[in-house]
Amino acid sequence: MKEIEFKEVDQVGGDTLDVISNANKFNRWTYDTIRPFCKGKILEIGSGVGNISQFFLEDGAPILLSDIRKGYCSELKHKFQAYPNLEGVELIDLVDPAFDEKFKNLLGTFDTLFSLNVVEHIYDDNLAIHNAKKLLKKGGRLIILVPSYQFLFNGLDKELDHYRRYNKKTLSALFDKNDLKIINKQYFNFMGIFAWFISGKLQRNETIPEGQMGLYNALVPIFKIIDHIVFRAAGLSTIVVGEKK
Structure with a gap:
């Protein structure tokens, strides 16, 4: 099975998260978009430095x-340790070959x-979606946000180790x-389409410039x-929400 070799140090990804961490209005917009679909006990997969977790x-x-x-994970523990509603911080890989055994205490919770x-x-x-579903209770909700449109794939995607971009049809599948x-x-962030195209395709940036963000x-x-x-007929991101039957 082909898979990214996740490095302990992810310079490009880390720099990108740091740039986005300062985009408080954008992060709040993202949160406000997904929050209505969230209920009960929540798990975030891929918290990074906690831009939305906060x-x-x-x-x-x-x-x-x-x-x-x-x-x-260490940064998240240090950053958010004072919050009483923090249930913990876990090292989770959705495509771990031993997923069921390693995360058996989290299945269906x-x-x-x-x-x-x-x-x-x-x-x-x-496989990632398949294993994510295992972590949900019956009636639990899975919310996935991914970048939209393969035609927008550019140097920014390559540097961020993206395999692909999606649309509502491919993600829904x-x-x-x-x-x-x-x-x-739905789609999210319509104007981001033009920003991503200009920055990645025309300017050929390999990271998101802090000034532009x-x-x-x-x-x-x-x-x-x-x-x-x-x-929301188009947008830089695609969001699909599903329930476990």
């Missing part, structure tokens, strides 16, 4: 954070599992294949309105 913790939601890298910008890093994305009842599918973050209130105007 909002859940501030909201008082019981949440278990996780990542595939020990360095991020969560009401919500969300994973943002993670599945595109995994070669066997179907993974949910259907794993017998998850789809309750919502800062400007984008400042314009989020306008971009939110545009998403409503276009009825």
